Amino acid sequence: MMLLQQFDTLIMALIIAFALLLLTALLPWLISAASSRSRAVREELVEVVGCLRCDYESSKKHEKGDYVGKVVGTCPKDGAFLVVKAIYVERRAQGRAGY
Amino acid sequence: MTVGGVKSVAAPIYVVQVVSGSSEIASYLIVLLFLVSLLMNFTDIPQRIQLQRFSSFVRRKLYALEEMEVDARRKSVAYMSSVGIREPSKILEGFIDNFFLIRPVEIEPTDIIRRFKHLIRVRESSVREYVRRVLGGADRSVQYSVETVLEVVSVLRLLNKLVRHYLELGLKYNNWILVMQLAIQMPELVEIARAYANSIDAFTAGIPIGDSAGPLVAKMLVNWRETSREISDGTNLYETEVDGRRIYVIKALGPGSNVGWPGEALEKLVEELGGAVDRIITVDAALKLESEESGEVAYGTGAAIGDIGPEKIAMERVASKYSIPIDAVVVKMSEVEALSPISKKIYEGVVKSYELVKKVIREKVREGGTVVVVGVGNTVGVR
Ligand SMILES: [Zn+2]
Numbered sequence: 001m002m003l004l005q006q007f008d009t010l011i012m013a014l015i016i017a018f019a020l021l022l023l024t025a026l027l028p029w030l031i032s033a034a035s036s037r038s039r040a041v042r043e044e045l046v047e048v049v050g051c052l053r054c055d056y057e058s059s060k061k062h063e064k065g066d067y068v069g070k071v072v073g074t075c076p077k078d079g080a081f082l083v084v085k086a087i088y089v090e091r092r093a094q095g096r097a098g099y
Numbered sequence: 100m101t102v103g104g105v106k107s108v109a110a111p112i113y114v115v116q117v118v119s120g121s122s123e124i125a126s127y128l129i130v131l132l133f134l135v136s137l138l139m140n141f142t143d144i145p146q147r148i149q150l151q152r153f154s155s156f157v158r159r160k161l162y163a164l165e166e167m168e169v170d171a172r173r174k175s176v177a178y179m180s181s182v183g184i185r186e187p188s189k190i191l192e193g194f195i196d197n198f199f200l201i202r203p204v205e206i207e208p209t210d211i212i213r214r215f216k217h218l219i220r221v222r223e224s225s226v227r228e229y230v231r232r233v234l235g236g237a238d239r240s241v242q243y244s245v246e247t248v249l250e251v252v253s254v255l256r257l258l259n260k261l262v263r264h265y266l267e268l269g270l271k272y273n274n275w276i277l278v279m280q281l282a283i284q285m286p287e288l289v290e291i292a293r294a295y296a297n298s299i300d301a302f303t304a305g306i307p308i309g310d311s312a313g314p315l316v317a318k319m320l321v322n323w324r325e326t327s328r329e330i331s332d333g334t335n336l337y338e339t340e341v342d343g344r345r346i347y348v349i350k351a352l353g354p355g356s357n358v359g360w361p362g363e364a365l366e367k368l369v370e371e372l373g374g375a376v377d378r379i380i381t382v383d384a385a386l387k388l389e390s391e392e393s394g395e396v397a398y399g400t401g402a403a404i405g406d407i408g409p410e411k412i413a414m415e416r417v418a419s420k421y422s423i424p425i426d427a428v429v430v431k432m433s434e435v436e437a438l439s440p441i442s443k444k445i446y447e448g449v450v451k452s453y454e455l456v457k458k459v460i461r462e463k464v465r466e467g468g469t470v471v472v473v474g475v476g477n478t479v480g481v482r
Contacts, residue, residue: 010125045306045440052322067305067354068315069323069482083323086315087307087480088446089439 046090049073053080062087150275153282157266160285164262167296168255175248178303182241184233194249195256198226216409226250240305240355243333244479247302247356251295258292294435301440302356307480309437312384312430312449313403314481317350317474319453326352330367334359341457343466353478361473362402362410366417368471374421377468380428380456381414383475384445387431394448395431396455403427404475414473426459428452 045062049072056077066072066084073082139145172191179187200222203214230245262281269278301308307315317337326335329352337348347368351359361381369376383403387393402414402425418425430448441449456472464470 010128014128046443052324062306064304067480067482068307069318069325069354085319085323086446088441088443090443 041091041093044090044092046088047084048086049082050085051075051077051080051082054078056082057085146275147273150270150273150278153275153278154266154270156282157262157278157285160289161259161262161266163289164255164259164292167292168252168259171252171255171296171299174299174303175252178248178299179245182234182237182245184245190233191249191252194226194229195253198222198229198253212409212412215407219407219409238355239333240353240357243355243357244302244305247477247479248299251299251302254295255292258288258295262288290435294438298438301438302479305354305480306440308439308477309432309441309445310384310477311441311479311481312432312445312452313382313474313476314350314353314478315441315446315449315474316382316428316453316456317348317472318481319450320346320456320472320474321348331360331364333357334361334364336364336368341460341470344460344464345467345469346460347469347471348474349471350474350481351476351478353482354480356477356479358475358477360410361404361475362406362413365471365473366413369417369421369423372469374423375469376421376423376471377464378460379414379418379423379425379471379473380459381425381473381475382428382452382456383430384437385429385431386437387433391431392444393432393436393442394444394446394451396448396451397429397431398455398459399427399429401425401427403429404473424463428455428459 046059047062047066048057048059050057052075054075054077056075066087068084068087070084071081072084074080075082172188175191176187179190184190200218203211203218205211226246226249227242230242230249234242234245262285265277265281268274269281298308300306320341321337321339324337324339327338328336330336330349333352335350335352337350339346339348349361349364349368351357351361365379369379381401381403383405385397385403385405387395402411402418404411404414414425417423430445430452432445432448436442436445460470
Protein backbone atom coordinates (compact mmCIF):
# COMPACT_ATOMS: atom_id res chain seq x y z
CA MET A 1 0.00 0.00 0.00
CA MET A 2 2.90 2.35 0.78
CA LEU A 3 4.33 1.80 -2.72
CA LEU A 4 0.99 2.48 -4.31
CA GLN A 5 0.83 5.86 -2.55
CA GLN A 6 4.36 6.69 -3.66
CA PHE A 7 3.37 5.87 -7.23
CA ASP A 8 0.45 8.29 -7.00
CA THR A 9 2.52 11.21 -5.75
CA LEU A 10 5.12 10.65 -8.47
CA ILE A 11 2.52 10.67 -11.21
CA MET A 12 0.92 13.71 -9.62
CA ALA A 13 4.27 15.51 -9.48
CA LEU A 14 4.91 14.70 -13.13
CA ILE A 15 1.47 15.94 -14.12
CA ILE A 16 2.01 19.17 -12.19
CA ALA A 17 5.42 19.65 -13.77
CA PHE A 18 3.96 19.08 -17.22
CA ALA A 19 1.10 21.49 -16.57
CA LEU A 20 3.52 24.20 -15.41
CA LEU A 21 5.68 23.62 -18.47
CA LEU A 22 2.65 23.96 -20.74
CA LEU A 23 1.59 27.13 -18.96
CA THR A 24 5.04 28.67 -19.39
CA ALA A 25 5.03 27.77 -23.06
CA LEU A 26 1.58 29.24 -23.65
CA LEU A 27 1.97 32.32 -21.46
CA PRO A 28 3.18 34.72 -24.20
CA TRP A 29 0.32 33.63 -26.42
CA LEU A 30 -2.21 34.04 -23.60
CA ILE A 31 -0.95 37.52 -22.81
CA SER A 32 -1.07 38.64 -26.45
CA ALA A 33 -4.56 37.18 -26.85
CA ALA A 34 -5.72 39.11 -23.81
CA SER A 35 -4.17 42.40 -24.88
CA SER A 36 -5.28 42.32 -28.51
CA ARG A 37 -8.89 42.89 -27.52
CA SER A 38 -8.58 46.55 -28.37
CA ARG A 39 -11.16 48.97 -29.58
CA ALA A 40 -11.78 49.25 -33.29
CA VAL A 41 -10.58 52.62 -34.51
CA ARG A 42 -11.88 54.43 -37.51
CA GLU A 43 -9.44 56.80 -39.15
CA GLU A 44 -10.70 59.81 -40.98
CA LEU A 45 -8.83 62.46 -42.92
CA VAL A 46 -10.02 65.86 -41.77
CA GLU A 47 -9.38 69.13 -43.54
CA VAL A 48 -9.54 72.55 -41.88
CA VAL A 49 -10.58 75.26 -44.31
CA GLY A 50 -10.17 78.89 -43.27
CA CYS A 51 -10.43 82.44 -44.53
CA LEU A 52 -7.28 84.46 -45.20
CA ARG A 53 -8.81 87.70 -43.91
CA CYS A 54 -11.23 86.95 -41.08
CA ASP A 55 -11.31 84.15 -38.52
CA TYR A 56 -13.87 82.02 -40.36
CA GLU A 57 -12.95 78.32 -40.15
CA SER A 58 -14.71 75.06 -40.85
CA SER A 59 -13.65 71.45 -41.10
CA LYS A 60 -14.75 68.89 -43.64
CA LYS A 61 -13.75 65.54 -45.03
CA HIS A 62 -10.52 65.51 -47.04
CA GLU A 63 -10.96 65.59 -50.78
CA LYS A 64 -8.48 63.89 -53.04
CA GLY A 65 -5.98 66.33 -54.53
CA ASP A 66 -6.33 68.91 -51.75
CA TYR A 67 -3.20 70.17 -50.03
CA VAL A 68 -2.40 72.73 -47.35
CA GLY A 69 -2.37 76.18 -48.96
CA LYS A 70 -4.78 75.29 -51.79
CA VAL A 71 -7.48 77.87 -52.51
CA VAL A 72 -10.82 76.09 -52.34
CA GLY A 73 -13.32 78.92 -52.66
CA THR A 74 -14.37 82.19 -51.12
CA CYS A 75 -15.36 83.09 -47.59
CA PRO A 76 -19.13 83.18 -46.93
CA LYS A 77 -18.57 86.13 -44.55
CA ASP A 78 -16.42 88.56 -46.51
CA GLY A 79 -15.64 86.94 -49.88
CA ALA A 80 -11.87 86.64 -49.33
CA PHE A 81 -9.98 83.49 -50.37
CA LEU A 82 -10.67 80.29 -48.48
CA VAL A 83 -7.61 78.04 -48.18
CA VAL A 84 -6.93 74.62 -46.75
CA LYS A 85 -5.14 75.39 -43.50
CA ALA A 86 -4.56 71.88 -42.21
CA ILE A 87 -5.02 68.23 -43.05
CA TYR A 88 -4.77 65.57 -40.37
CA VAL A 89 -5.93 62.11 -39.38
CA GLU A 90 -8.56 61.92 -36.69
CA ARG A 91 -8.99 58.62 -34.87
CA ARG A 92 -12.42 57.85 -33.55
CA ALA A 93 -13.15 54.87 -31.32
CA GLN A 94 -15.99 52.84 -32.74
CA GLY A 95 -17.16 50.98 -29.64
CA ARG A 96 -16.04 47.48 -28.77
CA ALA A 97 -14.74 45.19 -31.45
CA GLY A 98 -16.28 41.74 -31.79
CA TYR A 99 -14.11 38.97 -30.48
CA MET B 100 -10.19 -25.20 -6.65
CA THR B 101 -13.07 -23.16 -7.79
CA VAL B 102 -12.77 -20.46 -10.40
CA GLY B 103 -13.57 -17.93 -7.75
CA GLY B 104 -10.67 -19.20 -5.63
CA VAL B 105 -8.24 -18.64 -8.50
CA LYS B 106 -9.46 -15.13 -8.84
CA SER B 107 -9.04 -14.40 -5.18
CA VAL B 108 -5.49 -15.68 -5.27
CA ALA B 109 -4.51 -14.00 -8.52
CA ALA B 110 -5.70 -10.52 -7.59
CA PRO B 111 -3.05 -9.67 -4.94
CA ILE B 112 -0.26 -10.90 -7.24
CA TYR B 113 -1.50 -8.53 -9.90
CA VAL B 114 -1.38 -5.59 -7.51
CA VAL B 115 2.14 -6.39 -6.44
CA GLN B 116 3.24 -6.57 -10.07
CA VAL B 117 1.78 -3.20 -10.79
CA VAL B 118 3.49 -1.67 -7.79
CA SER B 119 6.93 -3.03 -8.59
CA GLY B 120 6.43 -2.03 -12.28
CA SER B 121 5.60 1.55 -11.30
CA SER B 122 8.67 1.97 -9.15
CA GLU B 123 10.70 0.73 -12.09
CA ILE B 124 9.10 3.33 -14.38
CA ALA B 125 9.76 5.96 -11.78
CA SER B 126 13.43 5.10 -11.56
CA TYR B 127 13.71 5.10 -15.35
CA LEU B 128 12.08 8.50 -15.43
CA ILE B 129 14.47 9.84 -12.84
CA VAL B 130 17.45 8.56 -14.80
CA LEU B 131 15.98 10.03 -17.96
CA LEU B 132 15.38 13.36 -16.27
CA PHE B 133 18.96 13.35 -15.05
CA LEU B 134 20.30 12.58 -18.52
CA VAL B 135 18.15 15.24 -20.14
CA SER B 136 19.24 17.86 -17.62
CA LEU B 137 22.84 16.85 -18.30
CA LEU B 138 22.32 17.29 -22.04
CA MET B 139 20.54 20.58 -21.57
CA ASN B 140 23.13 21.98 -19.21
CA PHE B 141 26.41 20.80 -20.63
CA THR B 142 25.91 20.64 -24.40
CA ASP B 143 24.96 23.02 -27.22
CA ILE B 144 21.67 21.26 -27.86
CA PRO B 145 19.47 23.99 -26.27
CA GLN B 146 21.17 26.61 -28.42
CA ARG B 147 20.60 24.49 -31.51
CA ILE B 148 16.94 24.21 -30.63
CA GLN B 149 16.77 27.95 -30.00
CA LEU B 150 18.52 28.59 -33.29
CA GLN B 151 15.75 26.68 -35.03
CA ARG B 152 13.04 28.48 -33.11
CA PHE B 153 14.49 31.95 -33.62
CA SER B 154 15.24 31.36 -37.28
CA SER B 155 11.69 30.22 -37.96
CA PHE B 156 10.47 33.36 -36.14
CA VAL B 157 12.71 35.54 -38.31
CA ARG B 158 11.49 33.72 -41.42
CA ARG B 159 7.87 34.39 -40.48
CA LYS B 160 8.59 38.08 -39.99
CA LEU B 161 10.56 38.11 -43.21
CA TYR B 162 7.47 36.91 -45.07
CA ALA B 163 5.62 39.89 -43.61
CA LEU B 164 8.41 42.19 -44.79
CA GLU B 165 8.35 40.68 -48.25
CA GLU B 166 4.60 41.07 -48.43
CA MET B 167 5.03 44.75 -47.57
CA GLU B 168 7.62 45.13 -50.29
CA VAL B 169 5.38 43.47 -52.88
CA ASP B 170 2.54 45.72 -51.78
CA ALA B 171 4.74 48.81 -51.98
CA ARG B 172 5.91 47.80 -55.45
CA ARG B 173 2.33 47.35 -56.57
CA LYS B 174 1.29 50.74 -55.18
CA SER B 175 4.25 52.55 -56.70
CA VAL B 176 3.69 50.94 -60.10
CA ALA B 177 0.01 51.94 -59.94
CA TYR B 178 0.98 55.50 -58.97
CA MET B 179 3.56 55.79 -61.73
CA SER B 180 1.15 54.60 -64.39
CA SER B 181 -1.47 57.02 -63.03
CA VAL B 182 0.88 59.95 -63.68
CA GLY B 183 1.48 58.73 -67.21
CA ILE B 184 4.71 56.74 -67.00
CA ARG B 185 4.92 53.92 -69.50
CA GLU B 186 6.44 50.59 -68.35
CA PRO B 187 6.50 51.61 -64.67
CA SER B 188 7.75 48.24 -63.41
CA LYS B 189 10.79 48.52 -65.65
CA ILE B 190 11.46 51.99 -64.23
CA LEU B 191 11.14 50.59 -60.70
CA GLU B 192 13.51 47.70 -61.40
CA GLY B 193 15.99 50.10 -62.96
CA PHE B 194 15.94 52.25 -59.82
CA ILE B 195 16.10 49.66 -57.04
CA ASP B 196 19.62 48.47 -56.22
CA ASN B 197 21.08 51.33 -58.21
CA PHE B 198 21.72 54.94 -57.20
CA PHE B 199 23.59 54.01 -54.03
CA LEU B 200 25.89 56.53 -52.42
CA ILE B 201 29.41 55.73 -51.25
CA ARG B 202 30.29 57.82 -48.22
CA PRO B 203 33.37 59.98 -48.58
CA VAL B 204 36.64 59.08 -46.83
CA GLU B 205 36.30 60.00 -43.18
CA ILE B 206 39.83 59.49 -41.84
CA GLU B 207 40.86 62.59 -43.79
CA PRO B 208 38.39 65.19 -42.52
CA THR B 209 39.66 68.09 -44.63
CA ASP B 210 36.81 69.31 -46.87
CA ILE B 211 34.75 66.18 -46.04
CA ILE B 212 31.56 68.24 -46.01
CA ARG B 213 32.32 69.66 -49.44
CA ARG B 214 32.98 66.19 -50.80
CA PHE B 215 29.88 64.78 -49.14
CA LYS B 216 27.73 67.64 -50.42
CA HIS B 217 29.13 67.14 -53.89
CA LEU B 218 28.32 63.42 -53.85
CA ILE B 219 24.80 64.03 -52.52
CA ARG B 220 24.11 66.65 -55.21
CA VAL B 221 25.46 64.40 -57.95
CA ARG B 222 23.32 61.49 -56.80
CA GLU B 223 20.27 63.73 -56.48
CA SER B 224 20.70 65.10 -59.98
CA SER B 225 21.18 61.67 -61.50
CA VAL B 226 17.99 60.44 -59.77
CA ARG B 227 16.22 63.56 -60.99
CA GLU B 228 17.50 62.98 -64.52
CA TYR B 229 16.40 59.33 -64.42
CA VAL B 230 12.86 60.25 -63.39
CA ARG B 231 12.62 63.27 -65.66
CA ARG B 232 13.50 61.19 -68.70
CA VAL B 233 10.47 58.93 -68.22
CA LEU B 234 8.14 61.58 -66.83
CA GLY B 235 8.55 64.15 -69.57
CA GLY B 236 7.18 67.58 -68.82
CA ALA B 237 5.16 66.71 -65.73
CA ASP B 238 4.74 69.05 -62.77
CA ARG B 239 7.69 69.29 -60.38
CA SER B 240 5.56 68.12 -57.46
CA VAL B 241 4.78 64.91 -59.37
CA GLN B 242 8.44 64.50 -60.20
CA TYR B 243 9.42 64.81 -56.53
CA SER B 244 6.72 62.39 -55.43
CA VAL B 245 7.78 59.77 -57.99
CA GLU B 246 11.37 60.09 -56.77
CA THR B 247 10.28 59.61 -53.16
CA VAL B 248 8.12 56.60 -53.95
CA LEU B 249 11.02 54.97 -55.77
CA GLU B 250 13.29 55.70 -52.79
CA VAL B 251 10.79 54.19 -50.35
CA VAL B 252 10.52 50.97 -52.34
CA SER B 253 14.29 50.68 -52.50
CA VAL B 254 14.55 51.21 -48.73
CA LEU B 255 12.13 48.31 -48.21
CA ARG B 256 14.12 46.20 -50.68
CA LEU B 257 17.37 47.00 -48.84
CA LEU B 258 15.85 46.16 -45.46
CA ASN B 259 14.63 42.78 -46.74
CA LYS B 260 17.98 41.99 -48.25
CA LEU B 261 19.81 42.87 -45.03
CA VAL B 262 17.53 40.75 -42.83
CA ARG B 263 17.84 37.81 -45.21
CA HIS B 264 21.61 38.30 -45.31
CA TYR B 265 22.02 38.12 -41.54
CA LEU B 266 19.63 35.18 -41.25
CA GLU B 267 21.48 33.17 -43.89
CA LEU B 268 24.84 34.14 -42.43
CA GLY B 269 23.70 33.00 -38.98
CA LEU B 270 22.41 29.67 -40.27
CA LYS B 271 25.47 29.09 -42.42
CA TYR B 272 27.91 29.42 -39.53
CA ASN B 273 25.53 28.21 -36.82
CA ASN B 274 25.88 31.64 -35.26
CA TRP B 275 22.92 31.46 -32.92
CA ILE B 276 23.81 34.74 -31.28
CA LEU B 277 23.44 36.52 -34.61
CA VAL B 278 20.11 34.87 -35.36
CA MET B 279 18.88 35.51 -31.83
CA GLN B 280 19.85 39.17 -32.07
CA LEU B 281 18.08 39.42 -35.40
CA ALA B 282 14.96 37.78 -33.98
CA ILE B 283 14.92 40.18 -31.06
CA GLN B 284 15.20 43.16 -33.40
CA MET B 285 12.62 41.89 -35.88
CA PRO B 286 9.48 43.45 -34.32
CA GLU B 287 11.14 46.87 -34.39
CA LEU B 288 12.31 46.38 -37.97
CA VAL B 289 8.85 45.26 -39.06
CA GLU B 290 7.38 48.39 -37.46
CA ILE B 291 9.82 50.65 -39.32
CA ALA B 292 9.17 48.80 -42.57
CA ARG B 293 5.44 49.21 -42.03
CA ALA B 294 5.93 52.94 -41.55
CA TYR B 295 7.78 53.15 -44.86
CA ALA B 296 5.18 50.98 -46.60
CA ASN B 297 2.33 53.14 -45.29
CA SER B 298 4.12 56.36 -46.22
CA ILE B 299 3.64 55.49 -49.90
CA ASP B 300 -0.09 56.17 -49.50
CA ALA B 301 0.63 59.60 -48.04
CA PHE B 302 3.19 60.43 -50.71
CA THR B 303 1.00 59.37 -53.62
CA ALA B 304 -2.14 61.01 -52.23
CA GLY B 305 -0.28 64.17 -51.21
CA ILE B 306 -1.20 64.14 -47.51
CA PRO B 307 1.11 65.82 -44.95
CA ILE B 308 3.10 63.40 -42.79
CA GLY B 309 4.50 63.87 -39.29
CA ASP B 310 7.78 65.10 -40.75
CA SER B 311 5.82 67.93 -42.42
CA ALA B 312 5.61 69.71 -39.05
CA GLY B 313 8.31 72.24 -40.01
CA PRO B 314 6.77 73.23 -43.37
CA LEU B 315 3.32 73.44 -41.71
CA VAL B 316 4.63 75.91 -39.12
CA ALA B 317 6.29 77.89 -41.93
CA LYS B 318 3.03 78.01 -43.85
CA MET B 319 1.14 79.20 -40.74
CA LEU B 320 3.66 81.98 -40.15
CA VAL B 321 3.13 83.39 -43.64
CA ASN B 322 -0.64 83.05 -43.33
CA TRP B 323 -0.77 80.38 -46.10
CA ARG B 324 0.37 82.92 -48.68
CA GLU B 325 2.29 82.13 -51.84
CA THR B 326 6.07 82.24 -52.07
CA SER B 327 8.00 85.34 -53.02
CA ARG B 328 10.75 83.41 -54.83
CA GLU B 329 12.68 80.18 -55.12
CA ILE B 330 15.94 80.85 -53.33
CA SER B 331 17.55 77.43 -53.83
CA ASP B 332 16.64 74.53 -56.10
CA GLY B 333 13.30 73.29 -54.76
CA THR B 334 13.42 75.60 -51.73
CA ASN B 335 11.14 78.61 -51.33
CA LEU B 336 11.54 81.91 -49.53
CA TYR B 337 8.59 83.81 -48.03
CA GLU B 338 8.54 87.25 -46.47
CA THR B 339 6.15 88.40 -43.77
CA GLU B 340 5.91 90.50 -40.65
CA VAL B 341 5.15 89.67 -37.02
CA ASP B 342 4.51 92.63 -34.69
CA GLY B 343 6.93 94.94 -36.46
CA ARG B 344 9.68 92.35 -36.97
CA ARG B 345 10.72 91.38 -40.49
CA ILE B 346 10.37 87.60 -40.93
CA TYR B 347 11.95 85.54 -43.69
CA VAL B 348 10.57 82.01 -43.90
CA ILE B 349 12.29 79.17 -45.72
CA LYS B 350 10.57 75.92 -46.62
CA ALA B 351 10.78 73.29 -49.33
CA LEU B 352 8.74 73.69 -52.50
CA GLY B 353 5.44 71.80 -52.21
CA PRO B 354 3.04 70.15 -52.40
CA GLY B 355 5.07 67.23 -53.74
CA SER B 356 7.27 65.14 -51.46
CA ASN B 357 10.37 67.28 -51.10
CA VAL B 358 12.78 68.45 -48.41
CA GLY B 359 14.70 71.00 -50.48
CA TRP B 360 18.08 72.41 -49.44
CA PRO B 361 17.29 74.39 -46.25
CA GLY B 362 20.94 74.81 -45.24
CA GLU B 363 22.01 76.17 -48.59
CA ALA B 364 18.95 78.42 -48.71
CA LEU B 365 19.67 79.85 -45.25
CA GLU B 366 23.31 80.44 -46.17
CA LYS B 367 22.33 82.27 -49.35
CA LEU B 368 19.74 84.40 -47.61
CA VAL B 369 21.98 85.45 -44.72
CA GLU B 370 24.80 86.27 -47.17
CA GLU B 371 22.36 88.32 -49.26
CA LEU B 372 21.33 90.23 -46.17
CA GLY B 373 25.00 90.76 -45.32
CA GLY B 374 24.54 88.99 -42.00
CA ALA B 375 22.01 91.54 -40.77
CA VAL B 376 19.85 88.91 -39.08
CA ASP B 377 18.94 89.07 -35.39
CA ARG B 378 17.87 85.49 -34.92
CA ILE B 379 17.51 82.19 -36.77
CA ILE B 380 14.79 79.79 -35.67
CA THR B 381 14.71 76.26 -37.04
CA VAL B 382 11.56 74.15 -36.68
CA ASP B 383 11.57 70.41 -37.26
CA ALA B 384 10.06 67.10 -36.23
CA ALA B 385 12.24 65.23 -33.73
CA LEU B 386 12.31 61.60 -32.68
CA LYS B 387 10.72 61.21 -29.26
CA LEU B 388 11.91 58.90 -26.53
CA GLU B 389 9.53 56.07 -25.69
CA SER B 390 8.48 57.79 -22.47
CA GLU B 391 7.64 61.07 -24.20
CA GLU B 392 4.26 62.01 -25.59
CA SER B 393 3.70 62.48 -29.30
CA GLY B 394 3.16 66.10 -30.22
CA GLU B 395 5.19 67.48 -27.30
CA VAL B 396 6.98 70.69 -28.20
CA ALA B 397 10.44 71.56 -26.93
CA TYR B 398 12.72 74.56 -27.34
CA GLY B 399 16.50 74.61 -27.48
CA THR B 400 19.60 75.86 -29.21
CA GLY B 401 21.13 74.72 -32.50
CA ALA B 402 20.05 73.68 -35.97
CA ALA B 403 17.01 71.40 -35.77
CA ILE B 404 17.47 69.26 -38.84
CA GLY B 405 17.83 65.52 -39.27
CA ASP B 406 20.40 65.82 -42.02
CA ILE B 407 23.42 63.59 -42.67
CA GLY B 408 25.71 66.62 -42.57
CA PRO B 409 25.99 69.23 -45.32
CA GLU B 410 22.71 71.09 -44.74
CA LYS B 411 23.09 71.14 -40.99
CA ILE B 412 26.67 72.35 -41.06
CA ALA B 413 25.73 75.07 -43.57
CA MET B 414 23.25 76.41 -41.00
CA GLU B 415 25.75 76.24 -38.15
CA ARG B 416 28.52 77.83 -40.21
CA VAL B 417 26.50 80.80 -41.41
CA ALA B 418 25.07 81.38 -37.93
CA SER B 419 28.49 81.33 -36.29
CA LYS B 420 30.10 83.38 -39.06
CA TYR B 421 27.84 86.33 -38.26
CA SER B 422 27.28 85.30 -34.58
CA ILE B 423 23.54 85.03 -35.08
CA PRO B 424 21.75 83.18 -32.27
CA ILE B 425 20.18 80.00 -33.64
CA ASP B 426 17.20 78.37 -31.93
CA ALA B 427 15.57 74.99 -32.38
CA VAL B 428 11.87 74.27 -31.91
CA VAL B 429 10.95 70.61 -32.25
CA VAL B 430 7.74 68.61 -32.32
CA LYS B 431 8.31 65.15 -30.86
CA MET B 432 7.06 62.01 -32.57
CA SER B 433 8.03 58.40 -33.22
CA GLU B 434 9.69 57.21 -36.39
CA VAL B 435 6.44 55.62 -37.51
CA GLU B 436 4.49 58.84 -36.89
CA ALA B 437 7.09 60.86 -38.77
CA LEU B 438 6.35 58.82 -41.89
CA SER B 439 2.58 58.37 -41.48
CA PRO B 440 -0.15 60.89 -42.33
CA ILE B 441 -0.07 63.55 -39.62
CA SER B 442 -2.28 62.75 -36.64
CA LYS B 443 -4.39 65.23 -34.72
CA LYS B 444 -2.10 65.00 -31.71
CA ILE B 445 0.94 65.97 -33.77
CA TYR B 446 -1.02 68.66 -35.56
CA GLU B 447 -1.82 70.18 -32.16
CA GLY B 448 1.92 70.08 -31.49
CA VAL B 449 2.44 71.95 -34.75
CA VAL B 450 0.04 74.69 -33.62
CA LYS B 451 1.82 74.86 -30.26
CA SER B 452 5.22 75.20 -31.90
CA TYR B 453 3.87 77.94 -34.17
CA GLU B 454 2.80 79.85 -31.07
CA LEU B 455 6.17 79.20 -29.47
CA VAL B 456 7.99 80.56 -32.53
CA LYS B 457 5.89 83.71 -32.38
CA LYS B 458 6.58 84.05 -28.67
CA VAL B 459 10.33 83.72 -29.23
CA ILE B 460 10.17 86.36 -31.94
CA ARG B 461 8.27 88.76 -29.67
CA GLU B 462 10.43 88.20 -26.62
CA LYS B 463 13.91 87.83 -28.05
CA VAL B 464 13.96 90.06 -31.11
CA ARG B 465 13.78 93.84 -30.89
CA GLU B 466 11.09 95.64 -32.85
CA GLY B 467 12.30 96.36 -36.38
CA GLY B 468 14.65 93.37 -36.23
CA THR B 469 15.02 90.58 -38.77
CA VAL B 470 14.35 86.90 -38.14
CA VAL B 471 14.80 83.88 -40.40
CA VAL B 472 12.54 80.90 -39.68
CA VAL B 473 13.42 77.63 -41.36
CA GLY B 474 10.63 75.04 -41.58
CA VAL B 475 12.68 71.86 -41.96
CA GLY B 476 11.08 68.63 -43.15
CA ASN B 477 9.20 66.94 -45.95
CA THR B 478 6.65 69.29 -47.43
CA VAL B 479 4.35 66.65 -48.94
CA GLY B 480 0.80 67.98 -49.03
CA VAL B 481 1.89 71.48 -47.99
CA ARG B 482 2.29 74.00 -50.78
ZN1 LIG C 1 -13.62 85.67 -44.28
